[in-house]
Amino acid sequence: DTGVSQDPRHKITKRGQNVTFRCDPISEHNRLYWYRQTLGQGPEFLTYFQNEAQLEKSRLLSDRFSAERPKGSFSTLEIQRTEQGDSAMYLCASSPDNYEQYFGPGTRLTVT
Amino acid sequence: DQQVKQNSPSLSVQEGRISILNCDYTNSMFDYFLWYKKYPAEGPTFLISISSIKDKNEDGRFTVFLNKSAKHLSLHIVPSQPGDSAVYFCAASVQSGSEKLVFGKGTKLTVNP
Numbered sequence: 001d002t003g004v005s006q007d008p009r010h011k012i013t014k015r016g017q018n019v020t021f022r023c024d025p026i027s028e029h030n031r032l033y034w035y036r037q038t039l040g041q042g043p044e045f046l047t048y049f050q051n052e053a054q055l056e057k058s059r060l061l062s063d064r065f066s067a068e069r070p071k072g073s074f075s076t077l078e079i080q081r082t083e084q085g086d087s088a089m090y091l092c093a094s095s096p097d098n099y100e101q102y103f104g105p106g107t108r109l110t111v112t
Numbered sequence: 113d114q115q116v117k118q119n120s121p122s123l124s125v126q127e128g129r130i131s132i133l134n135c136d137y138t139n140s141m142f143d144y145f146l147w148y149k150k151y152p153a154e155g156p157t158f159l160i161s162i163s164s165i166k167d168k169n170e171d172g173r174f175t176v177f178l179n180k181s182a183k184h185l186s187l188h189i190v191p192s193q194p195g196d197s198a199v200y201f202c203a204a205s206v207q208s209g210s211e212k213l214v215f216g217k218g219t220k221l222t223v224n225p
Contacts, residue, residue, distance in 0.1 A: 004155070031210050042116075042201050042215030043156065056212060091155055100146060100209035103155030 004104035006092050012110045013082055020078045021107045025094030032075050033101060034067055035091040036060065043091055049075060050097075082111045115139045116204050118216035126224055131189040133219050135202030138183065142204040146213065147176060147187045150199045159200075160187070161209055192223045 005024045013019050025032045030051050035043035046065070047057045051072035061067075064082075069075040079086055089108050093101040117136045125131045135145075143164035148156035162169040162176045162185070169176050175188045189196055199220045203213040 033212070035213075040217065042203070042217050043213070045212040045214070048212060058212075093155075095210045098208045098210050100158045100161060101213065102158065103148075105153070105155045 004092055004094050004102055006090075006104040006107050008107060009105060010108045010110075012112065015082060015084060015111055017082055018078065018080045019082060019109065020076055021090055021092075021109075023075045023077070023092030023094075023104060025074070025092070026102060029094035029096055029102075030072065031095045031097065031101075032069055033093040033095075034075070034077050035093065035103075037089040037091060037106070038087075046077075079109075082109075084111050087111045113138075114216075115142075116202055116214050116216040118200075118202055118219050120219050121217070122220045122222070124222045124224060125192050127194055128191045131187075131192045131196065131221055131223065133187040133189075133200050133202075133221065135185050135187075135216055136183055137185075137204050139204070139214075140183075141206050142214070144205045144208050144211075145176070145178060145185050146203045146205075146209055147174075148201045148203060148215075149196075150201060150218070156201060158209075189221075192221075194223045194225050197221055197223050 033048040034046040037043045049069040064080045089106040091106045093103045095101040146161040147159040150156045178185045199218045202216040205211040
């Protein structure tokens with residue numbers, strides 16, 4: 001078991017560009033979560049999946065953000081028309097039902 | 113509106129002494145609480161949790177205490193070690209650790225040799 005992995009670890013993009021991040025959860029974890037963390041803050045919930053179904057989305061997730069989890073395995077988070085305010089660490093976590101969440105190392109996004 | 117508050121941004125203790133990290137919450141619906149530790153350039157690592165039906169949970173050097181009436185929990189680390197130096201996040205959820213988590217802003221713990 002290699003833990004939750006995220007790719008890329010770092011992404012620098014220009015304002016207005018689209019970016020996509022990938023998360024591979026721990027195998028057999030049916031729940032997958034996305035959080036965002038900015039400097040000096042704790043992680044903030046964005047969305048989560050149970051298998052391939054997206055069960056909840058935060059109001060932080062504007063219509064420029066979309067997340068998918070095809071076939072209930074890996075997940076992608078896409079941000080369209082990036083803005084400087086999107087600069088943050090994007091964290092992915094996974095868990096089985098009724099167990100604690102295990103986090104990946106995060107993808108640090110910088111929008112210039 | 114911060115539903116989970118960690119009012120101390122930083123804490124410094126001597127190796128071997130006790131570290132006490134505090135957390136307050138405002139949402140009465142929260143009934144499951146967790147502590148995560150985070151090193152720079154890594155994701156948060158789960159440490160210990162407690163359900164609202166308990167008032168204490170212990171795991172080795174780590175103990176979490178929950179006072180539901182005061183909406184307060186604390187993490188005790190005894191004895192503190194230099195490797196414990198990290199940012200500690202308190203988190204809360206409804207029902208279990210696999211529901212969405214609401215995090216505090218974190219407390220940076222420094223354990224001095």
